[in-house]
Amino acid sequence: MFRRSEQDKRPQVEIFVDGVAVAARQGDTVSAALLASGRDARRSTAVSGAPRLPYCMMGVCFDCLVTIDGVGNRQGCLVPVAEGMQIEIQKGKREIGK
Amino acid sequence: MTVAPKREAYDVVVIGAGPAGLAAAATSAEAGLSTLLLDENIGPGGQVFRAIASTPVTERNQLGADYWVGADLVRTLRASNAEIIQRATVWSLDRNLEIAVSIGGASAFARAQRVILATGALERPFPIPGWTLPGVMTAGAAQTMLKSSALVPDGRTVIAGQGPLLWLLAAQILRLGGRIDRILDTTERGNYFAALPHAFAFLTSPYFVKGLSMMREVRAKVRVVSGVTELAAAGDGQLASVSYVAGGKRETIPADLLLLHQGVVPNVNLAMAAGVEHRWDDLQLCWSPVLDASGNSSVAGIAIAGDGAGIGGATAAVVRGRIAARAAVEALAPAAAAKLAPMAQLRAELAKTERGRMFLDTLFRPAPQFRIPAGDTIVCRCEEVTAKDILDAVAIGATGPNQLKAYRRTGMGPCQGRLCGLTVTELMAQARGKTPQEIGYYRLRAPVKPITLAELAAVPKSEADVKAVVRG
Numbered sequence: 001m002f003r004r005s006e007q008d009k010r011p012q013v014e015i016f017v018d019g020v021a022v023a024a025r026q027g028d029t030v031s032a033a034l035l036a037s038g039r040d041a042r043r044s045t046a047v048s049g050a051p052r053l054p055y056c057m058m059g060v061c062f063d064c065l066v067t068i069d070g071v072g073n074r075q076g077c078l079v080p081v082a083e084g085m086q087i088e089i090q091k092g093k094r095e096i097g098k
Numbered sequence: 099m100t101v102a103p104k105r106e107a108y109d110v111v112v113i114g115a116g117p118a119g120l121a122a123a124a125t126s127a128e129a130g131l132s133t134l135l136l137d138e139n140i141g142p143g144g145q146v147f148r149a150i151a152s153t154p155v156t157e158r159n160q161l162g163a164d165y166w167v168g169a170d171l172v173r174t175l176r177a178s179n180a181e182i183i184q185r186a187t188v189w190s191l192d193r194n195l196e197i198a199v200s201i202g203g204a205s206a207f208a209r210a211q212r213v214i215l216a217t218g219a220l221e222r223p224f225p226i227p228g229w230t231l232p233g234v235m236t237a238g239a240a241q242t243m244l245k246s247s248a249l250v251p252d253g254r255t256v257i258a259g260q261g262p263l264l265w266l267l268a269a270q271i272l273r274l275g276g277r278i279d280r281i282l283d284t285t286e287r288g289n290y291f292a293a294l295p296h297a298f299a300f301l302t303s304p305y306f307v308k309g310l311s312m313m314r315e316v317r318a319k320v321r322v323v324s325g326v327t328e329l330a331a332a333g334d335g336q337l338a339s340v341s342y343v344a345g346g347k348r349e350t351i352p353a354d355l356l357l358l359h360q361g362v363v364p365n366v367n368l369a370m371a372a373g374v375e376h377r378w379d380d381l382q383l384c385w386s387p388v389l390d391a392s393g394n395s396s397v398a399g400i401a402i403a404g405d406g407a408g409i410g411g412a413t414a415a416v417v418r419g420r421i422a423a424r425a426a427v428e429a430l431a432p433a434a435a436a437k438l439a440p441m442a443q444l445r446a447e448l449a450k451t452e453r454g455r456m457f458l459d460t461l462f463r464p465a466p467q468f469r470i471p472a473g474d475t476i477v478c479r480c481e482e483v484t485a486k487d488i489l490d491a492v493a494i495g496a497t498g499p500n501q502l503k504a505y506r507r508t509g510m511g512p513c514q515g516r517l518c519g520l521t522v523t524e525l526m527a528q529a530r531g532k533t534p535q536e537i538g539y540y541r542l543r544a545p546v547k548p549i550t551l552a553e554l555a556a557v558p559k560s561e562a563d564v565k566a567v568v569r570g
Binding site: 001002003004005007008009010025027028029032035036042045047048050051052053054055056057058059060061062063065073077078080 | 138139140145149152154155156157185187220221230232233234235236238239240242243246247248249250251252253274275276335336354355365479480481482511512513516517548
């Protein structure tokens with residue numbers, strides 16, 4: 001859906017998406033890294049389980065909700081990636097303990 | 099990075115580090131007032147100057163000169179004594195000018211003598227069939243990724259809608275080597291005639307030449323379909339095609355990415371929750387705060403600058419930020435105001451930047467069928483409520499957006515009405531034969547962004563606070 005421009009010379013940051021290593025770039029938000037990865041990053045909604053991807057990328061739509069380092073319902077478009085970050089694609093509503 | 103505010107109280111707290119907030123905070127600090135700037139994003143710039151201090155796009159002409167103006171604003175601000183906190187989400191502001199802000203998962207509190215809200219705009223909802231499908235995003239979302247991560251559309255890409263941002267985004271995507279298969283222009287034909295009386299002001303404004311050259315640049319490379327009157331996205335769990343009607347003819351084209359845009363509207367959540375009076379703007383078709391010439395709102399001590407004060411664009415936002423800050427300085431430290439640009443000069447600058455706005459607002463006034471959906475089209479993305487659901491609720495007695503919550507939970511999901519509020523108001527107004535002003539809007543309350551109970555529970559509390567809620 002998206003690809004990186006060649007002029008992007010930012011250092012790589014390794015994150016893990018559902019346990020799989022993904023190369024992001026320093027300064028990427030979690031949502032941008034997921035969309036750039038080419039992986040299926042669709043979450044499912046709490047109400048009907050419908051698949052969704054980020055819509056606004058600016059913190060207002062909440063369609064980027066994702067589990068980051070064990071914490072659910074994070075807005076992936078507002079959180080920058082960090083080395084070793086563990087991302088889980090959130091299916092349905094946030095669960096107790098996450 | 100994620101540290102709480104250094105003081106408990108400030109002369110001026112500015113919320114939002116876009117064009118208006120950057121200018122307001124710098125002006126206030128320059129006059130010697132203790133100034134705190136709180137911003138939700140990773141870096142300063144808001145949406146227009148998104149990632150201005152960190153963008154990997156190094157070829158300056160690709161983003162355009164208007165973007166790099168932001169670098170000067172950030173430099174001026176950083177050279178001042180203003181305290182700046184990024185990744186700080188303000189979740190409450192009240193009439194006592196008490197601010198609650200979430201930073202790094204913990205809440206902190208600050209008091210202000212003056213608050214300048216610079217929370218800007220968001221893209222108007224574009225509720226067409228299939229707009230919740232993965233692969234459908236806003237044009238602004240694509241632009242955010244382009245500016246902050248140098249990401250460009252790669253698959254079959256369709257851009258649909260209208261307005262200056264749409265053309266700017268298209269030009270930027272092409273300059274960075276991205277792909278656009280088709281542009282579907284939804285501008286209503288009748289709008290061209292309606293806008294004609296305002297054409298002179300527009301022709302003599304800087305928007306005209308810039309806009310024209312950008313449209314030429316894009317049209318040379320991409321097929322543009324004008325007069326689109328119907329639009330729908332379709333696919334099974336993922337966007338597969340876009341269909342549209344233009345000149346009475348329907349066409350369906352395969353697509354991996356659909357970028358929607360039909361203008362921007364004020365981001366009202368924090369201001370409304372603070373009790374600021376808003377009124378329906380019949381031209382811009384949105385809620386705008388009631389403000390005096392210095393941006394002061396109906397709540398004493400709270401001013402609003404930038405697009406949150408009514409859409410005016412980035413250049414106007416900068417001037418409005420300076421005006422609001424100067425007004426704060428005049429109130430708190432009149433002697434210090436002498437070193438700032440005089441108010442008369444600022445107001446003259448503002449008038450200049452607002453030239454041509456009427457033309458743009460009239461020309462790009464979105465068509466009713468793209469604002470007020472019907473049938474199974476989702477209105478509330480969070481609670482997955484359709485237009486038909488809402489009309490059914492009206493038929494059995496729902497009178498306005500707040501009653502509708504009890505029927506369908508619209509606006510009660512995590513986005514708190516940001517993506518459905520305008521649609522709900524207009525849909526209910528139409529169904530009930532009332533004006534949007536009569537129908538009203540969701541009654542907004544803090545927290546204006548979701549925070550966890552754990553974060554609330556960890557807030558320091560006095561013995562009296564505990565006594566107030568604990569029994570026995």
